[in-house]
Amino acid sequence: MKLFLKKLTPARIIVGYYMLAVTISVLMLRIPAVHLPGVEVSFIDSVFTAVSAVSVTGLTVVNISETYSVFGIFVLILIFQLGGIGVMTLGTFFWLLLGKKIGLKERQLIMVDQNQPNLSGLVNLMKDILKIILLIELLGTLILGVYFLKFYPDWKDAFLHGLFASISATTNAGFDITGQSLIPYANDYFVQLINIILITLGAIGFPVLIELKQFLMHRDNSRIFRFSLFAKLTSITFLALLVFGTIVILLLEWNHAFRGASWHESFFYALFQSATTRSSGLATIDVSTFSQATLIVMSGLMFIGASPSSVGGGIRTTTFALNILYLYHFANGNRHIKVFRRELHEDDIRKALAVTMLAFILCSVSLVVLSISETHSLLALLFEICSAFGTTGLSMGITPDLSTFGKCVIMLLMFIGRIGLPSFLFMIGGKEEKTKFHYPKERVIIG
C-alpha cells in the first residue's frame, strides 16, 4: 500500500484521472438514450467523441445536433467539466504541491497562496478553483440564456442553448449544438464578445484568475499587491498572440475570405478566429475558406495553445514566451534572462526549450505517419495535427474522413496536448544544483 502510494506521482495521477474520465465518458456515450431516435454511432466514433470531449478539443466525427438527444447533450456537458475543469484543477493542485519543494522563499514569490502551505490549504484552493469556474459558467449561462430568448421563444430551449454555449466556451470544449459552430452568430458581436471573454477566462490559466481575485479583494489594502512573474508573462503573451493573430488574419484575408465584408465584420472575423486558436475551436466562419498562408499561421498559433493550468493545450503560452526570451537574450549575448526585474530560472528555460522541441518532433512524426495512412494534403494534415495537439478543435473538415488509425493518432495528440508534455517533463527535469548570487530567481510554470 505504501509502495502503491509512493508510485502515485502527480503525472501518474493526472494520466490516471484522464483515463478514468475517458472510460466513464465512453460508457456514458454508449447508453442508447444519449442518441436521437434511430441514430447509430460506431464504437470508435464514441471513443473519439469521448476523447475529444474529455480533452476539450472539439474535433468531431459526428454532427452533435443531429446525433445526440437532450440527455446526450447534458452528458457531454458533464464530460467537458470532467476533462476541462478536472484536469485544470488537478494540474494547479500539483503545481502548488510541487511548489512546496522549491523552498518557502521561492514559493512565496509564486504568490498564488498566501496561507500556510499545508494540505488543507491546498484542498481549499481546489474548492476555490471550482467555485470560480462554476461562477463564470453560471454567469455565462444567464447572460447567453436571456439573450437567446430573442431567438428561442421557449425559455427551456434558450437556456439549454445558453448553458451549452457557456460551458462549451468556458471549458474551451468548442463543441456546438448549432451544427455549424458560431457561424449563425457571425454578425452578432454581443454573442461573440461574451464567447471571447468566457474562452479567455478558461484559457488564461487558473493562477491568473486567483491572483486577479486577490488583487480585486486587496485593492483597498495599503500593501501593494504584486502580480507574480508567471501571471505577467502569461497574460502578456496571451494578449500579444491575440493581437498578432488578429492583425495577420485581417491582412491576409482582407482581399480573400473577407472580400465584400465591411470593416467591422472583417475585424470581428479576424478577432474571433484569432481568439479561438488559443484553444476554443469555436468559429464564426468556415476556416477552410482561408488562404494557405492564414492556415499555416493559425496552425502555429494552435501549436502554441493556451496558458498552463488552464483548460487548453499546446506547448503553452509561457513555454512560447520563454523560447522567445531565450532567443532574444541569446542574440544580445546575455546568458541570464531577466524580465520584469526578475531573473528566470535556468531550469525553466531548459524545460521550455525541451518541451518545444519534443512537441515539434511529436507533430512532425504525426505528419509523416498521417501522410502514409491518409490521402489528405500536407496543409489539411498540419492544421488537423496542430488543432489536436493544441486541443483547439478547428478543422479543414477532414476529421470524419480519417481512417481508424488516423483517428487513433489524433486521439493520442489530443491526450498529450491536454495533459501537456510539460507536466511529464516537470517530473523528470534536471536535479537542483548550488545556486550563485543573482537577481532573485523566480520559477514560472512551463505547463
Add this chain to the structure above:
Amino acid sequence: MKLFLKKLTPARIIVGYYMLAVTISVLMLRIPAVHLPGVEVSFIDSVFTAVSAVSVTGLTVVNISETYSVFGIFVLILIFQLGGIGVMTLGTFFWLLLGKKIGLKERQLIMVDQNQPNLSGLVNLMKDILKIILLIELLGTLILGVYFLKFYPDWKDAFLHGLFASISATTNAGFDITGQSLIPYANDYFVQLINIILITLGAIGFPVLIELKQFLMHRDNSRIFRFSLFAKLTSITFLALLVFGTIVILLLEWNHAFRGASWHESFFYALFQSATTRSSGLATIDVSTFSQATLIVMSGLMFIGASPSSVGGGIRTTTFALNILYLYHFANGNRHIKVFRRELHEDDIRKALAVTMLAFILCSVSLVVLSISETHSLLALLFEICSAFGTTGLSMGITPDLSTFGKCVIMLLMFIGRIGLPSFLFMIGGKEEKTKFHYPKERVIIG
C-alpha cells in the same frame, strides 16, 4: 584604416567574400559567350543562377545543358569553386583563428593543428585545405573521365563530363549538364558510388578530412592518435542520417515509386537519394514521384544539411546532434552532456538550440510568405525551402515557375543556408563565465 580593420569581423569577411563572389559571378554570367547561340537569359535568372552556384545549391530556373556553352560550363565550374571551396576555406580559417581565443588547452583538444598557432600556420592550413580538395576533384575527374569514355568516344567530351561531374559532386553544387541530373546513371552503380564518395568528402567537413590525413600519416607513430570530439560527433551523425534516410526512403517507396524495381535498384535509389539530401542535390530518380511522407522526411534531412566547415548548408550535422543529445540528457535528468568521455560546453548547446530555433522560424516565415506570393502547395513549398536552406538543390519542379519575389526569397535562403546561421551567432554568443571543475570541456563547432 585601423577602424576599418577592426570592423572586419570574421562574419563580415565571409559575407563580404560571398557578396563579391556573387557579383563577379553575375558579371561573368552576363558575358554573351557563356550562352549557347540564340539563347537569352533574363537578368533575374542570371542572378538566381549565380546565387545558386556560389551557394552550391543547384536549384535552377534554366536547363544548364540547353542554355550554357562549353565556355559557360567552365565559368560555372569556377563559380562552384569560389562558392563551395572558398567559403569552406574561409570558414575553417576563422574557426581556427577564433579557436585561439578559447585558450591553448582547449585549442589543443580541438586537435586540428599541432603547430604553433600563429598566422603563418593558419595560412599553411588554408593551403592544405585547397590542396586536399583539388586532389579529390582531380582524382574524381580522372576516374569519371576514363569511365565516361564508355559513353563518349571523344575523350574531350568524356573528360568535360568527368570534370563537371567530379566538381559538381565534390563541391556539392548539384548542377548537371545531362539535363536530368544523374537519372541517366540510375542503373550505373559505379558512377553512383563515386558520386556518393565525392559528395561525402565535400560535405563531411574539412576538419574531419585533415584529421583523417593526420591519422593516416601518424599511423606507424607510437603515440596514439585521438580524433577530436567534433570529428567523431559529426562523422557519426553523418553516417546515422545516411542510414536513417536510406531505410525510411526504402520502406516508404518500396510499394510506391520503387514498385517494379529490383531490390538492388530500390536500394541504390534509396541510398543515393538519402546521400544527396546531405547537400548535393543530384538525383537518380525524379523526386516528385515520391510520396508525401517521403518528401516530408527528405525536407527534414535537407533542413539538417551537411557538416560545419564543409561545402554544404542547413543547420549542420553537429547542431542536430547537439539538439538530440540535449533532449536525451534532459529526459534522463542530466544537466551536463557527456559524450565520448568528454563534456560538451554549455555555450555550444545554447548555440545549437538557438540556431535550430532561428532556422525553424526562418523557414516557417518563408513558408507563409511564399504561400502568399506563390500558388504552389504547402508540400512543394516546404520541399523547396528546405532544399534552399540546406543548399541541397532538390526540387519538386517549381523553381522555374516562382515569381520574381519568390526567387528572391529562395536566393536569401540559399545565402543564409550557405553562410550558416551559426557563423553569425558564433560572433554574438554569450560571454565567457568562470568555469567550475568538471570533465574536461571540449568545444565543438555549431556551424
